[in-house]
Amino acid sequence: MxxxxxxxxxxxxxxxxxxxxxxxxxxxxxxxxxxxxxxxxxxxxxxxxxxxxxxxxxxxxxxxxxxxxxxxxxxxxxxxxxxxxxxxxxxxxxxxxxxxxxxxxxxxxxxxxxxxxxxxxxxxxxxxxxRVEDTVLDLVDAASHPREAEGWVTAACQRRLTRPDRLAGALARRKKIRWRAMVEAMLDDVASGAQSPLELRHLRRVERAHGLPTGCRQRRVAGQRVSWIDVDYEQYRVRVELDGRLGHTGEGRFRDHHRDNDATVDGRATLRYGHADVFGNPCAVAAEQARVLTARGWTGTARRCRPGCPVRSHDHQGSVVP
Structure with a gap:
């Protein structure tokens, strides 16, 4: 040769x-x-x-x-x-x-x-x-909008190209980078299972902002077929599915139907939301979740995130507290 x-x-x-x-x-x-x-x-x-x-x-x-x-x-x-x-x-x-x-x-x-x-x-x-971690951070640094930066971080973890701890290590070695504070906070959330900007938005603007219980994210459920639950409130038998474009079309859509049907047969409630819901009106999503969780035994108190927020506190029987 x-x-x-x-x-x-x-x-x-x-x-x-x-x-x-x-x-x-x-x-x-x-x-x-x-x-x-x-x-x-x-x-x-x-x-x-x-x-x-x-x-x-x-x-x-x-x-x-x-x-x-x-x-x-x-x-x-x-x-x-x-x-x-x-x-x-x-x-x-x-x-x-x-x-x-x-x-x-x-x-x-x-x-x-x-x-x-x-x-x-x-x-x-x-x-x-x-290296893929540095590629992600280069793209974050060049991002013109926080959601673009979020997208690169979550895509890298969702596609299993790296892990939050490795991204955090690469971030610590950089003296200057745009969106640093946001990325540091986001890596903790990604490590807890939020794998997309949609899931991050739900965690922050629906669950935390309104004082809802903390769900288990990306919970693996094994049965006749293995499935993943986006957010599982196991204690209350409530599941939340967050439908982005990927994984919820074609065969993915049929898998979703089977999973939801199995949950219903097992006595679980499934709430399903898309980008328009979680980004467009997170307060309405929180209000709906709070009602379902309360009806299924949650004794906590939901809170308004701002004036005009539609979330209402409920007593333990589900009645609205004035």
């Missing part, structure tokens, strides 16, 4: 001009390969050793080779490579050591600079990229 064959295998068929010449190919042979159409120029000094469209990972390698030594895929590009998101975005994101100069304009590429790249780079993944 020649050096070029090794490069083709390791770098998705991409090579820099310096690598090609170091392998023994002459400048004239390189120019002929491009003129003949056997190879193609991807960026200045970077070549695809094949014709036709460049697959995504080849595009990433092209950007890394153009950015130079030490460059790694980062931000949304690294997120896509690791399965953290389903779309790669319109540009390739790469990060290079802060002490290096890189041409500021590379077509289709956004270059970031980092002082701690040696610590945040994954030791073995190919193409080279940041």
């Amino acid at each position: 020649t050096d070029l064959d090794e490069l083709a295998g390791a770098q998705q068929g991409m090579a820099s001009r310096a690598q090609v010449l170091a392998s023994g190919l002459t400048v004239e042979a390189l120019r002929w390969a491009v003129r003949s159409g056997r190879w193609q120029r991807a960026h200045a000094g970077v070549y695809a050793m094949f014709s036709g469209p460049l697959p995504f990972e080849a595009q990433v390698w092209a950007a890394l080779l153009r950015a130079g030594p030490g460059a790694v895929a980062s931000h949304r590009t690294a997120a896509y490579l690791d399965g953290l998101c389903d779309e790669p975005g319109e540009v390739i994101h790469v990060t290079v050591p802060a002490d290096r100069y890189v041409e500021p304009r590379i077509d289709g590429v956004r270059v970031h600079f980092a002082h701690r790249l040696a610590r945040t780079r994954h030791p073995s993944k190919n193409p080279p990229r940041t």
Whole structure:
């Protein structure tokens, strides 16, 4: 196997001009390969050793080779490579050591600079990229809205790419990051089982804000089929299912129906809410939950979260307390 064959295998068929010449190919042979159409120029000094469209990972390698030594895929590009998101975005994101100069304009590429790249780079993944925890925090830092930051943190844990404690460790090693206080608080909630922005919203704005009992989140229930309960108030035989888009369509929808039917047969009540409910009117959700929980034995007292909140206190027989 020649050096070029090794490069083709390791770098998705991409090579820099310096690598090609170091392998023994002459400048004239390189120019002929491009003129003949056997190879193609991807960026200045970077070549695809094949014709036709460049697959995504080849595009990433092209950007890394153009950015130079030490460059790694980062931000949304690294997120896509690791399965953290389903779309790669319109540009390739790469990060290079802060002490290096890189041409500021590379077509289709956004270059970031980092002082701690040696610590945040994954030791073995190919193409080279940041560790998933640092990818998440890079995306959090770039997020323009808290819900966007929440989405990256919860997606990473929901897809089982990392854990809250590992994210917390990576966060502690960063001196500056946007949304730090929010992320620190959120990691505690994610560790308790809130796996999406919808579930976080329910925990904070429905349950805690109105003094409802604390449910068990992401409770695994084994029977004829294994199922997961978003929020289970086991003592009161009440379950809350929070329906986001993922997992509640197609086969997931039928699994939900079977799970709800099994719960009903077993004497449990299931309340189901979506984004419009929990984000649009969390107080109404809390009022409904409070009524059901009280009817099933909860002796606590729900509270209003603000003036005009529809939540009412109930006595132990379910009557409204004036």
